[in-house]
Amino acid sequence: xxxxxxxxxxxxxLQACAPTSITTTLPGEPVPVPVTxxxxxxxxxxxLGQPVTVLPDRGQWTxxxxxxxxxxxxxxxxxxxxxxxxxxxxxxxxxxxx
Numbered sequence: 001x002x003x004x005x006x007x008x009x010x011x012x013x014l015q016a017c018a019p020t021s022i023t024t025t026l027p028g029e030p031v032p033v034p035v036t037x038x039x040x041x042x043x044x045x046x047x048l049g050q051p052v053t054v055l056p057d058r059g060q061w062t063x064x065x066x067x068x069x070x071x072x073x074x075x076x077x078x079x080x081x082x083x084x085x086x087x088x089x090x091x092x093x094x095x096x097x098x
Contacts, residue, residue, distance in 0.1 A: 038079035039097035048092050052084050061097075 040060030047054055052066055061082035067073055069088055077098050085094040 037097060039082040041082055041095045041097050044082075044095050048095065050092060051090050052086050052092055053090075055082075055084065 038060070039062075044055070044059070055064065059082070061080055063078060063081040065073070065081055065083045067083055067085045069086075079097055081098060083094075083096050083098055084092050085096075087093050
């Protein structure tokens with residue numbers, strides 16, 4: 001019983017030390033707004049279901065990342081990068097910036 005109480009107390013203390021994701025701004029300071037379409041993905045949604053090769057050579061994006069099923073990708077964010085998720089046959093299932 002003592003070990004359970006000690007474990008719960010330790011878990012509570014560790015959770016209190018965890019960083020939070022709360023951001024604050026000063027009065028009159030602009031609130032940052034995430035850019036959701038900096039790469040132009042919204043205009044390309046009509047291409048879903050097509051092979052990735054139908055994408056124009058270049059658009060608003062600076063980088064194109066083709067993501068195959070099960071492929072590991074980095075979690076870095078680039079608002080001007082176009083991500084094209086494809087299925088096993090190479091057809092686009094999702095287009096998004098990031």
